[in-house]
Amino acid sequence: MNKGKFSGGWKLDQARIVLAITVVIFAIAAVTLSGFLTTGNVIAIVRSVAVLGILALGMGIVIVGRGIDLSMVAIMAMSVAWYLQLLNSGWSDHSALAMALLFVLAIGAVNGFLAAYADVPAIFVTLATGSFTFGFVRSQLIPQDAVMVPSEHWIIGVGQFRLEGIPADIYVFLALSLAAFLFLRFTKWGRYIYYAGDNPVAARNAGMPVRPMMVLRYVLSALAAFTAGLLTAASLQSINTRIVNGTLLYDIVLVAVIGGIGLSGGKGGVKNVLIGAFLIGVLLNVMTILDIPELYQNLIKSTILLIAIIVDGLLNPRDEQTAQQGDI
Amino acid sequence: MKLLKTFVAAATIALTGLATSAPASADSDPGPAAYHEALNGKRVILIPLAMGFDLAQGWAAILKREVTAFGGTFETRDPNWSTEAGAQAITEAISSTPKPDVLVVMAPDLNSFSRLLKKAQKAGIYVLLIDNPANFKADAYLGSDWTNLGALEAGAAVEACGEGTSGKIGLVQGDEVNATSLFQYEGIMKVLDKHPNLKVVAKPDSNWDPTTSRTVTATMLRQNPDMCAIIDFWDGDATGAAAAIRDAGLQGKVKLITTGGGEKSADCDMLENGTYDAVVMTELVREGGDMVAMIKYLLQSGVQPGEHSAYIYTLEHATTKANMRPDSCWDLKALQALAN
Numbered sequence: 164m165n166k167g168k169f170s171g172g173w174k175l176d177q178a179r180i181v182l183a184i185t186v187v188i189f190a191i192a193a194v195t196l197s198g199f200l201t202t203g204n205v206i207a208i209v210r211s212v213a214v215l216g217i218l219a220l221g222m223g224i225v226i227v228g229r230g231i232d233l234s235m236v237a238i239m240a241m242s243v244a245w246y247l248q249l250l251n252s253g254w255s256d257h258s259a260l261a262m263a264l265l266f267v268l269a270i271g272a273v274n275g276f277l278a279a280y281a282d283v284p285a286i287f288v289t290l291a292t293g294s295f296t297f298g299f300v301r302s303q304l305i306p307q308d309a310v311m312v313p314s315e316h317w318i319i320g321v322g323q324f325r326l327e328g329i330p331a332d333i334y335v336f337l338a339l340s341l342a343a344f345l346f347l348r349f350t351k352w353g354r355y356i357y358y359a360g361d362n363p364v365a366a367r368n369a370g371m372p373v374r375p376m377m378v379l380r381y382v383l384s385a386l387a388a389f390t391a392g393l394l395t396a397a398s399l400q401s402i403n404t405r406i407v408n409g410t411l412l413y414d415i416v417l418v419a420v421i422g423g424i425g426l427s428g429g430k431g432g433v434k435n436v437l438i439g440a441f442l443i444g445v446l447l448n449v450m451t452i453l454d455i456p457e458l459y460q461n462l463i464k465s466t467i468l469l470i471a472i473i474v475d476g477l478l479n480p481r482d483e484q485t486a487q488q489g490d491i
Numbered sequence: 492m493k494l495l496k497t498f499v500a501a502a503t504i505a506l507t508g509l510a511t512s513a514p515a516s517a518d519s520d521p522g523p524a525a526y527h528e529a530l531n532g533k534r535v536i537l538i539p540l541a542m543g544f545d546l547a548q549g550w551a552a553i554l555k556r557e558v559t560a561f562g563g564t565f566e567t568r569d570p571n572w573s574t575e576a577g578a579q580a581i582t583e584a585i586s587s588t589p590k591p592d593v594l595v596v597m598a599p600d601l602n603s604f605s606r607l608l609k610k611a612q613k614a615g616i617y618v619l620l621i622d623n624p625a626n627f628k629a630d631a632y633l634g635s636d637w638t639n640l641g642a643l644e645a646g647a648a649v650e651a652c653g654e655g656t657s658g659k660i661g662l663v664q665g666d667e668v669n670a671t672s673l674f675q676y677e678g679i680m681k682v683l684d685k686h687p688n689l690k691v692v693a694k695p696d697s698n699w700d701p702t703t704s705r706t707v708t709a710t711m712l713r714q715n716p717d718m719c720a721i722i723d724f725w726d727g728d729a730t731g732a733a734a735a736i737r738d739a740g741l742q743g744k745v746k747l748i749t750t751g752g753g754e755k756s757a758d759c760d761m762l763e764n765g766t767y768d769a770v771v772m773t774e775l776v777r778e779g780g781d782m783v784a785m786i787k788y789l790l791q792s793g794v795q796p797g798e799h800s801a802y803i804y805t806l807e808h809a810t811t812k813a814n815m816r817p818d819s820c821w822d823l824k825a826l827q828a829l830a831n
Contacts, residue, residue, distance in 0.1 A: 197714075204713045211706040301543065301571075308543035309727065311756065322734070330738070398738075399701050399730050404543070408572045409700055451710040457696040458667055 177475035178423030178435050184467065185442040192449045199452065206329055212418075212444035213332035214391045215411075219418040219436045220343045221387025226419055227347070228380050229360040229428025230278060230285040234270065234293030235388040236412045240404045241300035242267045243392035247310040247402060256317070264389070270296055271385030275378030289381075297407050309403040312396055322397035332394045339390070344433040352376060361429030418443055421468050423475075442467070529791040531562035534589060538580050539597040539621075542569035544727065545754035546622065546775060547597070548823055552830040553779030554595065554786075561787070563592075574599045581607045585614050593617045593786050598625035600668045612797035617789045619782060622773070624670045628800045631785045633778060635750075636804040637671050640771050641678025644748050647769035647809040648720040649682065651746035652689050656719035661711045662694040663704050663723040663732050672696075675724055675750070692718065697728045704731030712739045719746065726751030726758060726770065733766045748809070759820035762812050769809045775821055778805045 193200040218235055225232045246263035250256065270292055277288040301308075312318045324331040347353040358366040359373050367373045396402045422439025424431030446467070450460045535558045539547035551567050558565040568584070570577035577599060584591050585607075594616055598604045605627040608618045612630070620627065622634035652658050662679065665672030676694075683689050693711045697704040704723060712718065712735060721736070723729035729749040736745050746768040751758045753772035761767045781803050810819050 201713070204710075207706075207709045207713055211709070214702070307545070307548070308541065309757075323737075395702060398705060398734050400734065401701075401730055403701055403727065403730075405541075405572060405727075406700060406702070409698065447706065448710055451693070451695050451707045452714055454693050454695065456667060457698060 175478050176423060177421075177471050178431070178438050180474050180478075181421055181423065181442055181471050182438050184471070185438070185445055188442075188449060189445050192445070192452075196449065196452050199449070202328070204448065206333070208444040208448045209333050209336075210330055211447055212440040213336040214394055215414055215418055215443065216336050216436060216440040217339055217387055217391045217394070218411075218415045219422075219440060220339055220433065221384030222415050223419045223424050223431065223433070223436045224343060224347070224356065225285075225380050225384050226424050226426060227360050227428060227431055228356045228377060229363065230377065230380065231289065231416075231426070232274065232381060232384045233286065233289040233412060234274060234296060235289075235384055235415060236409075237293035237296040237407050238267060238270055238385050239388035239392035239395070240402060240406050241296050241305075242270075242389050243396050243402045244310045244404050245300050245304045247312055247396065248305045250313050250316065251310065267385045267389045268382060271382035272378060274385070275381035278381065279374040279377035293407075297404070301404060305404070308405050309401050311401045318393065318397045319400055321394070322400065330398070332398065335390065335394060339387070340433050340437060343436075347432050352379065356380065357429050414443070417464070417468060421471055525791070526787075527562065530787065533558075533561075533563040533592040533790055534566070535563055535593045535595065535786060536566045536568060536584050536591045537595045538568045538570065538577060538584070540570065540577070540599055540623075541572045542567055543571070544752070545757055545823055546752035546773060549752065549754065549775045549821060549826055550595070550621065550779055550782065552823075552826040553776065554782065556830040557783040558786070566591075572599075574603050578604060578607055581611065585611050585616065590614060591616055592790060593619065595619045595621055595782060595786075596629075597621050598623045598627075598670075601626045601670050609797070615796055617786075617796045619785060621778075621782065622671075624674065628797065630789055630794075630796060630799065631801045631803055633781050633785065633803045634805060635671075635773060635807060636802075637674035638678035638681070639804070640750055640807060641675035641680075642682045643678075643771045643807060643809045644675070644722050644750065644769070645679040645682035647748045647771075647811070648679075648722055648746070649686055649689065651748070651768065652719040657715070657717040658689045659692045659715050659718045660689055661692055661708070661715070661718055661721045663708060663721065663728065664694055664696045665699050665724045665728075666696055672724055679722060697723070697731065699725055699728050701728045701731030701734075704728040705735045706731075708732040708735035709738065712736065712741060712745065716741070719744075720768075721745055721747050723747065723749045725749065726761070726767070729767065733761075753820050755820040755822045758810075759815060762810065762815055765812070769811045771807055771809050772819070774805050774807065776826075781805065 198204060218239065222232055222235060242263050245266065246259055249259035249262060274289050274292055277283045278285040321331050347356065355366065355371045355376055359371060359376060363373055392402060418439035419436060420426060421442060422435035424435045446464060450463065535554060537551055537554055539550065541547060542551070555565045568580035570580055581594065581596065581604060584594060594611055596604065596608065596618060598620060605625060608627050608629070611618050617630045620629035620632045624632060624637065648660050652660060664676060683691065692715050695707040697707065708721060708731065716739070721732055723732040726749045729747060733747055736742055736747060742765060747766070748769045749767055750771045753775050758770045758772055762770060785803065
């Protein structure tokens with residue numbers, strides 16, 4: 164277990180390094196870029212990573228429990244696309260939503276079941292269920308890559324919602340962050356996730372329901388994906404399933420990992436997701452304002468990730484214990 | 492007996508004479524038989540970037556209807572936006588039996604498919620390139636002249652940024668390798684260079700993703716709320732730019748110009764409700780008709796695959812709410828119903 168994490172001891176770990184980098188970039192941008200430090204732009208920064216952040220919360224919970232969910236983007240896009248397709252073909256809102264939710268819960272449960280009870284590595288299970296979800300929905304249930312939200316539907320209302328000038332995405336992101344924080348920090352099952360992630364065998368020997376807990380984690384990440392999909396559809400008034408082929412999945416893992424949630428499990432929490440999302444949001448915003456071409460944007464993003472990992476490796480070298488438990 | 496033989500012989504000659512001379516008056520047009528002979532049983536395969544978007548589905552509907560009508564077989568392959576899957580589809584098509592006679596291919600970028608397509612031509616398959624240019628001498632390229640298309644978009648922007656506006660224009664490009672994005676940019680800049688009062692204030696890439704388009708457009712608008720026009724390089728991601736303009740409360744003030752396949756719900760409905768201000772649309776039905784004509788011609792021409800090359804650009808113009816006609820767009824459902 165990561166010493167100092169709960170005892171309040173201060174240590175220069177990856178999360179703090181990344182936070183420092185972010186603050187420095189933010190400060191420089193605030194001084195040099197006109198229009199950067201305005202309420203509107205700060206809202207835009209948070210909004211640009213709200214959906215990514217919600218996905219990273221789900222991913223974070225799974226990774227803390229020493230797993231990974233590569234099916235999230237497929238679940239996000241395909242469940243919402245199917246929901247909208249059902250609405251467009253005349254289903255009532257309640258039954259369409261119920262169907263979509265059932266679908267999401269089922270995939271989450273299958274992911275969890277195969278990983279927990281069949282002992283298949285999560286990386287393979289979720290890779291397969293992600294492809295299956297995409298292929299099945301795309302070939303059997305929806306006719307086109309992009310599905311429109313029917314006019315006058317409540318989802319459009321969510322997209323247009325503003326309270327104090329702040330869009331719904333941000334409130335949902337903050338609310339889910341708080342919920343995830345409370346769950347991980349203060350509930351019994353939340354605490355168990357760290358033990359199970361740190362050392363599953365020991366956790367099981369200690370009498371924790373390690374397997375049902377694993378199923379729960381994948382169900383939670385599937386629900387996070389569905390929420391993220393609904394918010395995406397709300398702001399764009401349609402969902403384009405082509406997103407499954409994009410780099411969003413890597414960005415989710417990037418946000419979680421760059422913020423300091425170790426892929427070896429048992430480490431990190433909501434704070435790390437927020438730090439990671441904050442860095443990516445600021446970076447994207449600054450790079451767009453500076454009009455940096457996309458190739459360079461990717462180069463810059465990956466360089467910062469590498470720096471953070473290297474510095475973390477130097478400051479927190481692997482010891483015998485961390486070497487033994489292994490990464491996924 | 493001899494008499495009978497003579498009689499039979501005479502009758503036979505007479506009948507043969509009749510048989511050869513009588514239909515001569517009815518059989519005046521040798522065309523249909525030659526057409527049938529050349530086209531019947533021919534195999535045509537369409538390999539677009541993906542099957543799940545309006546253009547691909549429209550082309551497929553038109554080709555299916557026509558190829559089936561001349562007695563050929565029509566198939567599609569769905570690479571689902573993956574260059575590797577597209578390359579594999581082409582490779583498999585070349586080695587399949589019976590070999591396809593025509594490949595209709597939409598290339599993901601300038602270079603990826605060039606060698607494979609040359610191989611297809613060597614194997615005796617005609618290759619039509621559609622919509623996306625590539626560094627490869629196809630038997631015909633059919634689709635948009637993307638430089639001209641960009642120029643048309645810029646023309647619409649010039650109109651939107653007239654007297655009394657800031658003259659600030661934003662571009663939401665596609666990516667950095669796709670010919671459609673590169674040539675579109677070139678065409679836009681060619682026109683804007685002639686208008687020194689207009690200035691491109693930002694030109695981010697969207698990677699053809701609406702969420703990215705929304706984020707970068709929101710940032711552009713924050714920096715330059717007085718922009719007069721945004722050109723987004725594809726209607727597929729322009730929904731994101733539209734959302735950002737809507738969010739900023741600038742609908743109607745910042746004109747949104749884009750390009751698209753001309754499908755009703757994707758383009759004309761969006762012009763109608765003010766989401767887009769101008770769309771340079773592919774005239775899909777005409778483009779599909781050109782493809783069909785090219786296939787029919789090549790299969791009868793005796794021209795060897797790879798021997799000649801032609802560009803057949805579809806005539807395009809910027810469609811706005813003002814100049815929109817009832818037939819400006821096409822309806823995917825209607826087109827598909829016709830094909831089945």
